[in-house]
Amino acid sequence: MKKTSLLFGAAITGLLFFQATQKPEAESHPELLGLGPKLPTEVKAVVEQKCYGCHNEEAKNDKGKEKLDWDKFEDSKKSKQFATMSKISEVLEEGEMPPKKFLEFKPEGALTDEEKTILLDWSTRKKKNGE
Ligand code: HEC
Structure with a gap:
């Protein structure tokens, strides 16, 4: 795999992880919204x-x-x-x-x-x- 696609993959993974950790918190704590x-x-x-x-x-x-x-x-x-x-x-x-x-x-x-x-x-x- 090329270096760029590896980086791209890492960025996507990071983004998904970020969303996964952010979203449930906001949903279970409506006051955060x-x-x-x-x-x-x-x-x-x-x-x-x-x-x-x-x-x-x-x-x-x-x-x-x-x-x-x-x-x-x-x-x-x-x-x-x-x-x-x-x-x-x-x-x-x-x-x-x-x-x-x-x-x-x-x-x-x-x-x-x-x-x-x-x-x-x-x-x-x-x-x-x-x-
Ligand atoms: C028949 C009319 C009426 C009904 C039914 C009624 N209220 Fe009230 N309520 C009032 C009035 C009039 C006041 C203002 C009282 C005052 O300041 O002397 C008030 C004031 C309040 C306050 C503010 C109290 C304060 O000191 O700041 C709250 C909270 C409240 N009512 C909750 C409720 C809840 C909960 C219910 C239902 C279980 C309810 N009321 C049903 C007429 C009503």
């Missing part, structure tokens, strides 16, 4: 049923959407997402959301234990990982 967590499907399902109505771009209550707008969540910076998640875990632990006044006339809006666990597991993941 600049975006924080995407909402897992089961979290999304709970949010859509129990939180979204008051926390979306079109929501009538300005205070609620100002503090949490699910329409913006997935496109926010990861630091913002983590801050939101930690707020969410706080309000859930305190039993503040959905608001009590709202539950008085719409008791079916309350989170079931299972739903609460899904949201809490998700929103506290960061803490569990010790970050």
